[in-house]
Amino acid sequence: MPGQDRLKRDIIDRGLCSSCGMCVGLCPYIKTAGDMVRVINPCGLAEGACYSVCPKVSLDLREMDLAVFGREREDQALGVVREIYFARAGENRAAKAQYGGVASALAAFALKEGMVTGMALAGGGVLCPRPVLARTVDEVNGCAGSKYTAVPSLAVLNRALREGMSGLGLVGRPCQIAAARKAQAGNLAGDQFSNPQAVGMALGLFCFWSLSPDFYRFAFRRVKGEEMVRMDIPLEGPVVETNSGNCRWQLEEIRPFIKKPCSLCFDSTSEWADLSVGSTEFDPSWNTLIVRSDKGRELVDLALRRGAIEIAQYPEERLPLLRRAALNKKMRVLGLPEFEDGKPGFPVVGRYREQIEAQWGGVNQ
Amino acid sequence: MTIMGVREEKPGVRVALTGNESIARGALEAGVAYAASYPGSPTAEVLGTLAKVAGEHDIYVEWSVNEKVALEGAAAASFTGLRSLTVMKADGLNVALDFAGALAISGCRGGMVIVVGDDPAAHSSVREEDSRNLCKVIHLPVLEPSSVEEAMDMTREAFSLSEELALPVVVRCVTRVCHASGDVKLGKIARTEREPEFQRGDRVITFGIALHAMQEQKLTRASALFCKSGFNSYTGPQRAQRLIIASGPSYMYALEALEMLDLSRETGVLKLGTTWPLPESLLLDYLINASEVVFAEEVEPFVEDNVMALAARHWKDIGSITFYGKRSGHVAGPAGPGIGEMNPDILAGSLSKITGAAFKSPVLSGRKGALELLGEKMPGRDLALCAGCPHRASFWSIKTALELDGRGGIVLGDIGCYTLGIARTGYHILQTVHCMGAGVGIAGGMGKLDRFGFNRPVITVVGDSTFYHAAVPALINARYNRSNFMLVLLDNETTAMTGHQPHPGRSSTATGEPADTVHMEDIIRGIGIPCSLQDPYDVEATIDVICRMLQQEGPRVLILRRTCALAAVKGKQKNRVYVDGKRCIGDACGCGRFCSKVFSCPANIWDAESGKARIDEAVCNGCGVCATLCPRQAITVERTV
């Protein structure tokens, strides 16, 4: 595998880095500030783990499925799915939670139960988000709420692993889950990668794109300095709530703020997570929860038993909408004139492509 | 350092002094009352020496904020009839020049001596300016000592000369005299008995061309005095046809070169201790007999050009002479005529070319000889910031922050230890370096170019002493005209480069008395510019604050404050820093030997035997910054407190 030089040339310099943070701090030369990840000095080595862990290069969908779940997916829209629910936090819902607070509730629960030693999260305010390694319930709750910028939160994961911690968890965007899984796949130099217990729990978020921090500055001007209480991006376009009302934009208006790698991204539901959490596009006090792995199942069962979360049936009629949205994103990427299997920024789709096209079934479906 | 020698009361005793101490002693013997300076190599130690004896001799000694202010203060003492001394490096004369030029017109009263340290070969300067040319422009007489002892004698005599001419006198002293040690015969220390007076109605004014005429008369008189001066002397045969005219230490080199070539008997050497104005009739006395004249001086052909002009005026009387020097190309060091220092070998080589006398350049000569002899065995050694230098941490943070910022930001430099930011030790980060304070002025200009489409973020770095010296007006300008840049003030709480002299940000004066500290934050905020403070040893936090401040607009200042590593450990037990051999996995790490190869603190070394990093404990100053940067946390700091 190539190293830092190629990572810089192929990904970072071309603006294809989604700021997952996985390469940050592997060496003293890749650093982050805000949502920026940059190579500050050449390391001079031809090969490096930084390239291997980057989710924007050599991400082979089928190989990832096999490595994480031991089987190929049947559903090209949502990946390997065991169950899907509506869910929300139990009585200890984090005050700042985006929707049902399931992500925070599960992260806090896993910590409390000692299933993980720390969780890599995105904390700070929306204007100044930063990676946080949460080790207490309070710290998890402090990180609740979506920051729609690309917070490189895996940087703290890396640091903790290097310091010898093990059994860590993360809540992350799909690219972050992919990066953590790549790192977990092993075969990389450095003992932090040879520990199979290093990352014990991967809670993925749904994510259709992240935005450049300029968006928040733009929004801040639009709400004329009023406090932004909450922001949400339902299908119709973004909304910012302030104390005196809401501010809405058409999706088109904010398109210039979408990060470039996100337009090339294939995964909107964290397909390799143990559990994936998203909105319901229906009831903001609930989440969509996808259970993917045995480990995810165990956590959900325990959390249900202890009342950390509650679940409801996923409405049958909503599933096609979710699948359609996920497939649309993939088809849009496949349709890009510059799309090429495995080209920097794009995944290796391989023989999944035919199945995707078949399951998508054409524009009129 | 032999402060005992400077203190010695008994006249006639011989002691060993450095050139700078010798200048201080000369001033004491002249009964100096007021001495002011801004530190600069090679003359930085003169004022420090006087400060040590200020109490016992009741003289006023100050480190001034800059050379112009130093000279103005010294002039005030002179206006009241007291004797005063100002000391500066050549670059300092440029700073003081506006006032010096005016003072040369108005004249002075009490003897006023300006010691200017020139640095041929720019050993510790950014340039090798020859200040004699400036003295000529502003009409000030110049004396040039050729030895340590003469530095003392000339300084002492310059005071009387100044009073005789009612004009400040410059003693131009080069590095090799300032820093050499020599045997000196002491004179008597004189104590000021004068009562300062400047009455209502007294006037010292620079105005009109009438004074210009007077100024010219003063110089004519100086020339006449110089013809009889003991600082000019001749050695050699009577009516020598070949004459060397030498000034400064080149006089010594000339004597040595003649001996090497066995030409002493047939060549005359005219030593010029008073180089401006020329002692014209004295020179003519020797030129009349000469058919060949060779010039030996540093740096520019100053005596050479002026003597040639003199000869041209008198060509009818003195006949035809061939002049050998920098203009003819005969007297030239390895870098070419008029560049760098002289030495006996260079002069012997030149004389051999001129006379045909055999001269085999000794193998072991100068830098080239040393390289030839030791080349293989000596590893190359870069100029480097000291171990633990806070500037290294600051530069690393600035470099990192600019890469993170990703807009191709530029960094402008200034004068101080941190000028080394142009070199590998500072990651080649500085893109401009000129003179004290210039970085801030240039940044001010860069920050106004957005209207033409220049949108790179601009950072300028300046040290604490330089800030007080020359950066404040540029900051006021930036605020007033709304320029857009970020000033990073590298505050190591001392004037480190010239030997840790205090400055207005400190709490004591040159003589150790309590001072009213002028806080830089107060100045900056007073101008209306936002100002943050950060410890550069905390690299992560520093990067963070620089990144944030880069996003802001208008002039803004970040003070990176941390005491100079050398000052911090003086007299204290250092922290012990060591590499944990189990954690450092050598080249398997993937860091590419970050600590020793990239961060490059001189104490971070590579142990070839174990294939791991190591700390050179003798060099390490215990700052612990590398420990925070090592990707494997393999470096441990044992704090002493």
Ligand SMILES: Cc1cc2nc3c(=O)[nH]c(=O)nc-3n(C[C@H](O)[C@H](O)[C@H](O)COP(=O)(O)OP(=O)(O)OC[C@H]3O[C@@H](n4cnc5c(N)ncnc54)[C@H](O)[C@@H]3O)c2cc1C
């Ligand atoms: C950039 C982005 C885009 C998203 N787009 C969609 C979408 O299009 N459709 C959809 O259904 N859902 C999307 N989500 C997910 C959604 O916003 C909620 O995060 C998710 O539904 C969980 O809700 P919750 O109430 O459980 O969250 P909470 O309990 O509030 O927990 C949110 C968790 O997300 C973490 N987090 C917040 N911001 C980031 C970030 N930028 N990067 C990494 N982690 C972060 C926090 O640390 C916290 O642990 C997006 C999330 C992000 C961050």
Ligand code: SF4
């Ligand atoms: S996407 Fe992640 S791994 Fe790839 S360059 Fe960006 S931060 Fe590094």
Ligand code: SF4
């Ligand atoms: S859209 Fe894809 S690349 Fe962008 S933040 Fe979300 S998961 Fe990462």
